[in-house]
Amino acid sequence: MLNTTMISTAAITLNLISLIGTIIIGFLCIFMLSMLLPSIIRKHDVVLILVTNNYLALLAFALVAIPTNIDIVRGDYNLYIGMETFGCRIRAYIFYSSVAIIFHTFVLQACFRFFRVVYPLHVYLQNGITYIVVIPILWFISFLFMIPIYVWHDIKFIHRENVCLLAMHSVRGFIWSILIIYGIPIVVINIIYIRLMRFIRQSSKIASTRAKRDVIVIQRIVLVVSILTLMGIPSVVLKLMLPFTDVGKPLFYRSQNIVIVTGIIVLSFMLVYVTPQLKEVFIRTRKSGKVTSIYTQQRSILSDKSSNNNTTDYEQLSSGVYTITFVESP
Template identity: 55%
Template sequence: MSNITIVSTTAIALNLISLIGTIFIGLICIFILSMLLPSIVRQRDVVLILVVNNYLALLTFALIAIPMNIDMARGDYNLSIGMETFSCRVKGYLFYASIAIVFNNLTLQAVFRFLRIVYPTYIWLQNVLTYLVIIPTMWLMSFLFILPVHVWHDIQFIRMENTCFLVIYSARGFILCTIIMNCIPVIIMNILYLQLKRFIRRTTTTISARSKRDLIVLMLIFTDVGKPIFYRLQYVIAVIVMIVLSFLFVLVTPQAKAALVCFHKPNKVTSLYEQQCVSASKAIKQVLLETNIFSDEI
């Protein structure tokens, strides 16, 4: 009896952490998006577009995860007992699809940075219109690739969780989700990592620093295990990873940081802030210019 109580208390605590975390993710995404969207309209920078795309994916995850957290909390306190319905299964499907979207978009950003560094002369690979086509395609592919687990009925109502999840005994569902959400991004980013590592050895200090910053994103992969509170653990770990990503997307993107600094500069600020914004923009342009010059020399 005591073990059941401990597991129940742990599950409730994990759900509370998840709920707070997902709300926090949603607020961060709304805050960041409200500041970056005006910069995209003015600059039409591919890097900023990809960062905004990542935050939209995180916001989508939060909007799907929060109702599921609430359902679990209502079940924990016996406020409402759910049942398996089509909408419940769709909600569970969207939860896994949103995770796939986040990590596939993360892979897209890694691919863009790789191409920008290694093949800077291929202008069409850095064109805004190219990524305005690729981004919706990535979203659609993420939804379609996870769709089989819904069609196979591998996402079912879990009575203890009071919501629908991918059942723990569904081998094919877990294999598919692992391949789509983890394996494919890991393989692609490992290939990029090895290629960039070889490229860095032949480049200047400036390009090397940019490449190392880009490589930080490539190492963000999560796995989880644990049976008594398996579903809560996978939920909490996913939320923690999303929180880390919500901060990391800005920290590793100079354009995004410069846009945030400029956004906070009101019309009546001193010229010091104006100089900081201008200097940040010039520094970014200088790095890109040096990269192109260096590539031409090679």
């Protein structure tokens, strides 16, 4: 009885942390997008377009994860009893697809950096319009790749969690999702990095400053994706242990959820580290805010002075009229 109570308390705590984490992700993405969109409208920078795509993917994840975690909390306190419906399974499918999109957006970033260094004369590969067209296609492909876990009926309603999730006993769905979410992005990004380094070493030309910066960015992308992958290893190990032991089984879904949410939070902040242009946007926004504040204060001061001057003139005029009236009265 005591063990069951401890597990229940741990499960509720883990999910509350996940819920708070997803809310933080949502607000952070909205804040970042509010800064990025004006910069993109003013200057069609491909790098900023790609980073905006990153934060849109993170926001999509948050918008799906928040109601999912709320339903789990409601189930924990017996406020809501769910069931396996079409909408329930679709929401779980979108949840896993959004995680795949997040990783695939880094592949697109790495491809852009690679094209800019290796194929600098191909202007269309560095054009913002090209990536505005490619981004929806990338999202569509990511959703398409995750369809098998839905078609195979590997997404089921988990009574203990009160939501639909990828069932822990589904080996086929688990392997497929790991391959699509982690495997393909890691392999493609590492291939891009290796080819880029080989190109720079074989090139007789001295690498430009921008090319060097692109290489550094790809190195950072490799680092970020590797960190996120390492964070998912505990879930994989626990999954491999399930056929042989029940250790961790009651908390498997909660542990997996909090690992994903923690990784996404880390990613939200590390995007600033990956993309140097984001720092410039921050600085420009702060300067713009200071200039606006100073301008507003100056206008307020000038307005007050003007108001005071008008009042003084009026008083003087009134005084003059009164004096004239007083003299002419006798």
